[in-house]
Amino acid sequence: MQIIISNTSKDPIYEQIYVQIKKHILTNELQAGEALPSMRQLAKDLDISVITTKRAYEELEKNGFIYSIVGKGSFVSEQSNEMIRERKMKVIEEQLLSAIENSKEIGVELAELQELLTLLYKEET
Amino acid sequence: MENVVEMRNVNKTFKGFALKDFSLSVKKGFVTGFIGGNGVGKSTIIKLIMNLLQPDSGEISLFGLNYKNHEKEIKQRIGFVFDNNVLYENITLAEMKKIIKPAYKNWDDTLFHQYINLFELPMKKQIKTFSKGMMMKASLTFALSHHAELIIMDEPTSGLDPIFRRELLDILHDIMQDSEKTIFFSTHITTDLDRIADYITFIHNGQHIFTKEHYKIEEDYAIVKGETNLLDRDTEREFIGIRRSNHGFEALTTNKQRTQNIFGDTVILEKPTLEDIMLYTKKGTDHYATSHS
Amino acid sequence: MLHLIRKDIVLQKYTLLILLPVLFIDLFLDGSRIYVGILFSIAIIMQSFATDEKSSVHFLLNSLPYTRKEIVSSKYVGACVFISLVLLTIFIGNLVIHKEFVPWEQLLFIASIVAVFISLAFPFSYLFKSQYLMIASIVLFVLYFIIVAKFIPDLNDWIRGAVQTLLSLDDTLLYGGAIFSVILLYFCSYMLSVRIYSRKVF
Structure with a gap:
């Protein structure tokens, strides 16, 4: 999964992540049931803070794109x-x-x- | 969310400096960056958290325990790095390890040697021959080798070259893969915080101005630029630290939405850096800073 | 706390490696056991104290899982360890070189004088700084030797005489009382140092 972050963009970083993961889901690049990297792993990979990825995942979950299982991680939701x-x-x-x-x-x-x-x-x- | 550090209504008075009714909490599982100018009380607060200073009044607890009854237990779970070298200088790292290792129940020799190799530190050279960067790496090695749950660092990146600062941030990212760990560190170099800090705690003149999620800062704060004739007694109250010139004004708002509603398109709003916030807060009166946060 | 005492021995190993053999040589040259015993004990103990006096060391020790009480205790117990080391060296040295046992009264006398000195020096140093104490002691020693050399050549003999008289007093009660007083003084000094150090700002 490719995510490109721009530090000079007007959009907050969590929104950039949100938009890009959403796109990956909508284009079926990420398929239903597929596991997303853990928040902490993604934060490390993107060299940003954990709370930023946390916020992005929370937004994705709120809008039904992903779901989380405590202790297991986050997964792409079934999209009709x-x-x-x-x-x-x-x-x-x-x-x-x-x-x-x-x-x-x-x-x-x-x-x-x-x-x-x-x-x-x-x-x- | 669980707090690892809890300071409640702490008072501490020195000659020429006072911490009044200071409260602060540090969230478990996250990195909190601690910012503020020189001499505003950052080191005092870190010393209070480490029990190197005792408060005149108020409560300080770590991991839900107080120092009065659980001093050793608390310190077992803390890894510390200070801005100046605290290691004995006339001995080697090998000897220093002999001194520090027995103090910790959870000391991990394998981990220690991993960091020594990573940092390429010589075990058999006297510590006084180390450069500032090496001393810092040595301190960091000791802080990280006993599986501390809370890592407290006072200006760990000051005086370090940019390459090692990046390496340090990578190490911190690695540590934060474990959601049981907490990092609290003060710094002058606010760009380091963009890469790692989850929460920003900002203090000024012994007062806690705010603790916010990092992304929340750019949602609340903004740099406002506009023509000077927009400023009058009422509108000035919307800002802290106004900078006027012949060509217009620049100010900091703590309520971006409100400013947008009041001024609409007559002003330009920009994302503030942490440095902007520090600078304008210093310029503005403390009264404004606290009443608006 | 044992770790802290071990730390002091690790830190002072060069001092010990140099001073203890010098002590041995001194015994060989038939110097005054009591004088060098006292002098060496004090030198080693104060050297160890001074090593830990930088504010950076206070930061280190107090950030490690030790309490302030333990840090002070380790200095007082450590002082006893260092005295024992010096006394042991004297005892063995004498046994090897002169094939004789050092009378226990002499060893006790050395230990008592050092203990009295420590009892005064430690609280003073915790309150201020041992540097002042070192300077004061050095000045006193130099003055003492000048006075002995220039003005009262028999001062040494006089003191030696007094010490001899004291040591030859065969009164268990007197000894018991003296030992008790020294221990009491040492303990009071320890309590005072703990109080001072727990309030110290560094």
């Missing part, structure tokens, strides 16, 4: 496809909302925005 899709849709919605906000600020019309979206969508694939 529907759950993942739902979660992803929510993210997409949020991102589109901010795109709309920005468009309105500088007076970009809906048609123009749609056109841009279509263009970008085709370019990506």
Whole structure:
């Protein structure tokens, strides 16, 4: 599992870890039931404090991505496809909302925005 | 969460220095970095925790035990490193080991020699011929060779080169793989803390300003930059330690969210370093610092 | 506490390795047993005390699992060990060189004088610093020898005479009383030192 931490990023370190592990889970790179490194091991590997990894794991657990068994460690939760899709849709919605906000600020019309979206969508694939 | 060190309402007065009603706790299983300027009482607090000084009043307990009845038991479980060398200088490390080893029930010779090899320390040379870095490594070896549950260090990284400072942090990471261990250390070099400290304890003029989770500091504190005309008697109260110039002001807020609500986009908020917090707290009055934390 | 006494012997091994053979040689040269016995005992004990007087050593010993009482106790018991070593050297030395037993009164006399000195010196040193004591002692010794050499050449003889008279007193009660007083003094001094040291700030 690759995790890259930036010390100059605006995002707190625990959030960077959270986001990256979440991505690994959502892309199935980490599979359900797979054990995550222990908080203390990960802290050592990333050269950061234990409490930072602890916070990241707590957030992951709170949002249902992982579960912990006392004395055994943390494991990736079972993810139903529907759950993942739902979660992803929510993210997409949020991102589109901010795109709309920005468009309105500088007076970009809906048609123009749609056109841009279509263009970008085709370019990506 | 369990506390390894507990200081409650401790008072200690010296000539020209007073610790008033000081309380502090150190959490088990974590690294607590202890910061503050020179002469604000860091060493005094470490001495109180080690029972090298007795408080005038108040309670100090370690592992839930007090020094009055359990002094030896407590000290068995502590590993210590001081900023100056406390080892006898006219003898060799081998002889020093003969002196320290019998004091500890849990002394581990294998572990001791592992560290000696790791640090490449000579056993047969007089300790007075050691460089500052070697003395520090020797002290650290003794602190780590008896499976201490609590490791207390006073400025362990001062005067050490950056490479060994990194090595030291790696060793501390290794120790912290065991969740029964606790590390409490004071330092001037706040960048060391970013890599290892779980909690930051900050004191100023004998007062405990805060103990916070490391990540919580950047959530609460921020450096605020803006135009000087934003400052008036009311808004100034939001800050500690304001620095004005002809081109604007810079200040520290202890409540980032509130500052954002009040000033909105008229100011820039930046992540503060621990040094920023120390500097501005020193600039600001102690009154502000404590009432806002 | 035994570890602390062993520590003092480890630390003073060079002093012992030098002084005890010198003591042996001195016996060979037929010097005054009592004088050198007292002098050497005091020298070794105070040397050992001074080694531990740096504030860094106080930090070390008090951070190790020892109590302050044990640290003081080890010095008092250790002093007895060092006296015994000196007396043993004198005793064996005499046996080997002169083929004679040293009278036990002499050994006891040496031990008593040293004990009295320690009883005064230790609390003083815990309160202040043994450096002052060393300086004072050295000055006194030098003065004493100058006076003996220049002005009262028979002072030594006079003291020796007095000591002889004392030693020839065949009064068990007197001896018993003297020993008891010395032990009492030593014990009071120990109690005082514990009190002083437990409040010491270093």
